[in-house]
Amino acid sequence: MWCLIKKKIDKREAKKLYDEGEMVYLVPAKANIDSYWIRPLGINKEKNGEFDKVLSKFEYFNCVSPFGDYAWYFVD
Numbered sequence: 001m002w003c004l005i006k007k008k009i010d011k012r013e014a015k016k017l018y019d020e021g022e023m024v025y026l027v028p029a030k031a032n033i034d035s036y037w038i039r040p041l042g043i044n045k046e047k048n049g050e051f052d053k054v055l056s057k058f059e060y061f062n063c064v065s066p067f068g069d070y071a072w073y074f075v076d
Contacts, residue, residue: 006040006074014073018044018051024075026058029068038067040074 006025009017018024025040027033033040041058048054055071063069 006076009073009075011073014075015051017075021045022075024073026055026062026071026073028063029070029072031067 014024021044023042023044025042027038027040031038041062043051043054043058045051059069059071063071
């Protein structure tokens with residue numbers, strides 16, 4: 001279970017760490033994070049660009065009604 005080794009953080013802290021070059025993981029808020037069907041999306045500034053744009057795209061495509069309308073943030 002990947003969630004046992006991750007720390008949940010808020011959006012402000014996620015953006016700060018992302019801007020510092022750290023890997024941040026996104027998961028839909030109501031998703032069962034222990035499911036085989038749901039896996040965290042790891043993002044970092046070097047590969048993905050601006051945090052707000054990446055987050056908008058993630059929430060648009062992944063945060064639909066059954067999974068919640070926003071993302072949760074995790075770090076190692």
